[in-house]
Amino acid sequence: MTSPKHAIGTPDFYGVFTEDLIKSCLKADKGDQAILKSFEIKDFTNKGDNYMCAVTGVHVDYEFEGRDHKAKYVAKLNKPTNHDDTRLIVKDLYEQEKNFYTDIGPTLSRELKEVGHEPLRFARVPYVHSKDGVYVIFMEDLRERGFTMHDRRKGLDDAHVLLVIKEFARLHASSVLLQKRSKKPILESHPYLYDGFMQDELPYCTYRIIMGEIVGGTALVAEKTGGYDQVVRHVKEVFQPKCFAIIRDLLRSQPPFQVVTHGDCWTNNILFRYNESSIPEEVAMVDFQLSRGSSPMNDINYLFYSSTTGDSRRKNMSRYLRDYYSTFQKVILDAGFEMDFTFEEMEKEFDRQRYFGFYMGLVVCSVILREDGDGFPLDSLDNSNVQEVFNESGKKLATLSDNDTVLSRRILDIFDEMQEWGVV
Template sequence: MTEEEEPKSTIAYQPNPQWICSEYVQKVLRKFFNDNDLQIIEISIMPATAKGENYASTMTRVRAKYASPDQRNLQVGSYLIKSMVDNDEFVCEKLSVTAVFPREMEIYSIVIPKLHKILQSKSLDEELAPAIMDVDYERDSIMFEDLKVRSFVSADRVKGLDMVHAKMVLRKLAKWHAASAVLGNVEPEIFLSYDRGMMTRRTDVHVPFYLNSLRFCASALSRIPGYEKYASKMFDLQTELIELGSRAFDSKDNYLNVCAHGDLWTSNVLFKYNENNEPVDAILIDFQNTFWGSATIDLHYFFNTSLSDELVLDGQEELVQYYYEKLAENLRSLEYKGKIPTLKGFWIEFMDTSFYGFVSACLVKPYLINEDAAADADMAALLLENERADNFKKAVYSNERVHRYLKKLLPIFDRKGLLDPHQ
């Protein structure tokens, strides 16, 4: 039996939580299969994600061989256990304030079953998220099926997604948003507490991250010839950054509100490919930052963190129209009782929240494509204000690929007025 099996690699991996052991997994499997005689015969426990791939949680992969007295052959299962970071007091305190784990556990145990029921009622149901085996409120953890076994994998987070991948994600997202809009219309109370997204007014946990990232971004730009004017504007933007971001997250009665994913980027989508290496399916994962608000927030974040550089520059108009058409189609099919926006109205909403596109591109994406400082890539390095955290951010904004990306987008953001403190 192997209780601890570390990947043999130079990559810095997150440590396994000590409580994940044979006895714990056996208890979950017995409950899931309703078989108190089930026995684990062999188990392998290993980290599932490297540092920099998942800042707010720990992912552990478990492979188990198990049997029951009435079974002749061993059964084999592979699972993922997602849990809150438990080896850092500061991070645990901050995550408890944001309530990301209770939120995600509620999404899987309550919201997703309701969404499936809504979709099933109109024969629109399909797999949008992974199946769960257990939600553990005591450990703040969720045990999932391991989608890797079914050949679902992550796309290249540094390279970015092409049009085919992007439309596949948006089709699934539109269905999720539409079903959640219907659910919010039928059960208005269900999303009342969903007010703690990345830049919502309910919590200020992420404020140091955004402000310091803006400062380091501006500082890096100030040293690039020809980009000093953008650096100056970004320094001036510091006093209004949080208010402008929060304003984008505010739910508005005249817009279509949905249960937004809140953290939709490359690593939070898994793809399945055919024999020609073409994507044939996608599944959304990681619902820790869900909130009730504009669907356009998910679009801005997804576009500016996950698309290839070419699509970010030239593909957004096509993708917005594609998403809108799928959203409107699903809302009509689900007989949504609220007002369905026109395409023009949706574009107005998209522009109204576009400041978050700037935030996503300049203050978030640099960390998501970071490869040079992975050993320091953790939640503490994002939120703390100390020498290690500063060195980490400085290293991220010293990345030449980040510089190339910023050089392409900053003139566009500037022309749209998104670098102005008063907009």
Template structure:
């Protein structure tokens, strides 16, 4: 359904400004939900269909995505408002992303980063965005996860995004307001403490149901439970010598869209959903992406993927005429390794990301609360051979690298 305020009279001046056509006339608007139940916990997505007539008389039929904040009365709303996710994303689409696009274009670096914003309306906590489906961008399968070609395109996109953000901070530091230095593990914030400790409790419950995993890792994981928010805060901290970039903040399969050639091969990638973007080490984005979104055989190529990303980032910064400190590859590898705990924290979301069963919830808190519905949903999403296998693989790596030792 269309929001009651989204009328022809509301939309027409917005489209006139975006299309730079003072004679444009909106003829008709109608709508459909853009996501199914349980696919988007953070907001309400609506695809609107708009017929409009240009000043030259040509009639266009376009679709746009309307993205609204979730209602204040849904259970997860308090968490999202505490972390300022809606203002943050509106700032991204209104100020930061257009400036980053401009910087890349000036340097001759082609390709879209994301959808353009037609309008950002803070009164209604709403954005009207380009519909990337019109450019034939689609999501890869979150359950099957990404193979190598999709992974490399995403790393190139992240490198471009991170590079542009480094220049942005140098030239327009005023755009990076306080919300971009807030993250899941920010000290003094409370909402995500309940989320992550609840997710970890569900994870421990799963581990305790797997005799071999419990025997090998149970005690160490139990000890970590009360420490995860503090460890999370530490890995987000950056020193003067650390590479610092604006991170996407939620870089997983469903937040990346791909264009394909006629043979079905992915050609380009763009990012969507910037509610959790924050300024920290780019290693945070990489760990989150590698853990949540890559097939096992691609995860096995981690050392080469880090080289690919590092080289792409360096090349983009050279094109952008960056003159600041840039780490050697060995230094960057150390910065990446020192934040490996992020892969365990990211893994807490993996069971729901790759879940393909019939248990559905539209309540974000079902992921972490020990209510009857929550416990049932948590059991359902962990009950999978793929979850067992990926957990076994990850814990073996973390144990080998000493990450599970307090």
């Protein structure tokens, strides 16, 4: 076999892509008769697209039954770190995502197919690897089916949002079907869906600091802008010191609002396929590292406040919720069951979880909208400098916002809505 090809500047940790690893993936995907001839690592993401893990392309040439073939995979792998808590959380995130792709995701798709609905739209995963602290997930390259990412600095418009909320409604409703058929709560039948951020004590203790410092940076943006004294005080006195407890309590849900959620539903984790007129026609979900058993309205709030503009939310929120509910309801009714909650009850749950949307919106927007891609500087962390690194990142956020109206406007829109809704 020829040596693997690596582009100039490829990170050293890409050395995990050995001949044996690629052979294992190829065998799992194509069968024992597939013979590896060569492979090439081809990066395709930009700085700021990924934070906890690295994502790259793996192009494979192989022989099968005497004929030459090609295969393309997207590989998600952990990056080396000197920070103990990051090493721990990445391991847990890998296990959570592996469990989704190999267990709960396919199970929920079967629930949908049994009632005449299409399976959930997420990438096929032929092989996962975990050994000696190295974690790799090989998944189909959805670009081969025409899927692509939306620009993360642009808020999702109507056409995009409607596709996404309907797919999330199908995800959530399918887990209700599973619970009704098994007569078991989802956290009992799949206990791994009770994740670290729902536990009494956060297993990654320094992430309390990180969560607080990130949202603290958004308060600096509001301070420089002026007119946000109350909301800045609230962030500093409530959000920063109590952020983990607030998020933990909102993630813990009770029936009927307890479903399998995506958990990290912002723009980059949702891919779209477009028609010839550049109109989105199909959506696919990726990145299930934070999938958990929680309220469906956590996903919806997270999506709205991380990936839409304030103007879009004000104009369309009610309609979006109606479309979500009707899609959810159709799945349940087609299975011969009754809905466990009314639209009005769902609206109340959405409003109860809006605080989660505010918080995650501030965190995600302050990270993903930065043009420098340095909003989540994990590569700079060791066990002694967490507060310093993220405090400096927050100060830089405030400086960047001076000349970046997209960044500042999205953050300030959330502060405006916090005030409108009486949060502060």
